[in-house]
Amino acid sequence: MDRGMIPRRGYSLAETFMASGITLVVLAALCLATGTFLRGQRLVASRRTALALASDEMASWGAGPPPRPFGARNTVVRAAGGSYSVRTEAREEPGGVIVLEVSVSSPPGGLVDLERKFYQ
């Protein structure tokens, strides 16, 4: 038999390195993507809860302007397994406009702000 005729089985070392490298890079990217997705999903869920809390807080003041004296109020609300900080502030602007502002900070970060104006 001719030595040169011996069939070569399997992959070469360089080929294996190259394939493994590609796979590792892709797997790393996948891990990063999955992590980012999960964080993003938590952020969205948290902002959704924060928006619901802000809307509830805004609705709790009713259709009329907030009573005097105006000022700010901070509360902490536990909801959906997290702790949310709710800040409500009422102030009077020139022209007799009363502004009611509700800010809710969600645990993963980010602020949901809602604002309403009342005219006298």
Place this chain on the structure above:
Amino acid sequence: MTMNSRLLTGRQRGAALVIALTASSVVLLSAALLFGYLRSMLDDQQELELLAQARLSQESAADRLERLLAGTGVSEGPVEVEVGGVVTSLEQLSEVQSPPGLVRLGIAADGAAAPAFPGVSVAERSSDTLFVRVLPLAGMPSPPSTGSFRIPCGQGTFLLAGWRGQPAEGGPLFAVAVGDRLGCSVYGMEPPDRAISVGGVPFPLVPGTLASLDSVGGHACVLLASEGRGALVDLEEGSVTLVPSPPGSCPAVLAGGVWPGGDFVEDPALRHGEIVDVLRVDIDSDGREDMVWISDSSAAALFSSTGILFSDRLPGRSPGAWGVLPQTGGLGVRWDAPDGSSAWRRLAWGGFQDCLSFGPLLRNWSGRIVSGAGGLAGMLGGSLALLDPLTGSVTDIGGQVISWTDIDGGGDDALVAEEEGLSLSLNPAAGPDLTQVWSAVSTRDGRVVLSRRLEVAMRRGADGALRPEEMEWIEG
């Protein structure tokens, strides 16, 4: 053969890379999809937050519009407000007239209502007990809070009396008379739950008996009156004074005291008719309130400044419609005959005289007709309606008028019976209500975030001016 083996081996090697690259592509595609999904979730959330802010911006704009309309009844041009970075613009699309609204009192049609300024007192019978309470009126200050008064009334009848305008200081808010043909008891109701009672009043409560609450000599008194006679019940002293009056009229409390003065002498020959309506109006334009009585067979008017009483009676005819109208130049009464014919007569300086009937007077009115800026209001064709004398258009308000009274201090209000119970039509002659439709468009950085329509129901207040009463958002 050798060449084929080498070629095959080369393909196998390439296949490994292809598999790795294909798998990587699939994984990268999945990652890209995940990112895309995450992006869309974040965008959706941002849109939700923007939408919530846009709704608040529109509510703020509606609030501003309400203030503008409450001040003048009109808003000149569009209304624009900026709240939380969202700009909302309100622009009027249309304005249509709507019938004057009815205020449902929530009591049965056989109940009663009377002024209890700034609210309204309502009475409703349940078995042999009368329940009386005070309700607030939309657009008016809150009345003193009272509980529900319970008055035993047996199988007899009852009358509810209120002040004309502001109640006297320290006096009862309203009064109730309960009794039958043999006599009655009178109760004065003071908030929150005190009742002063005067029993054994020798005055029959018959059909056509009227009750009013007045201040006489500084005392709160209830005047019970029917044709030719009356009884003045002093709620503070508990005394009762019987008062006579000429045929066709009944006693009344005027600025100078109880009319007419004099001792009571029962005239056995006098047939006591049924007073169907009493009007307190300034007929002679002297700035003083005059009296008009309409009974089932007569009409009478008293000029309070001179004390002259004019009376009118047409044999075989009875008053069918009446009112102080521009078309009759003052007090006019339509006399109906059993054969269906009718004729209008008006009160002139020398007494009642025939007058021409034309235009609105030819309509099939029944009972009192009231005149106002919006036209003539009264029972027309079986229900309360508003007629515009200029165009001849009739706006049906609904319900059957039981009585006219001034509940809100702004003119004649009608107490009407409907299938659902008693309702009030406040100042129906002031004119029709209005319904405005506004478009509300909210934008952020030039992009439309939310677009809705706002329907504003404008109702007339005691002064006849239109003010926004209800606002409703219409999606889309």
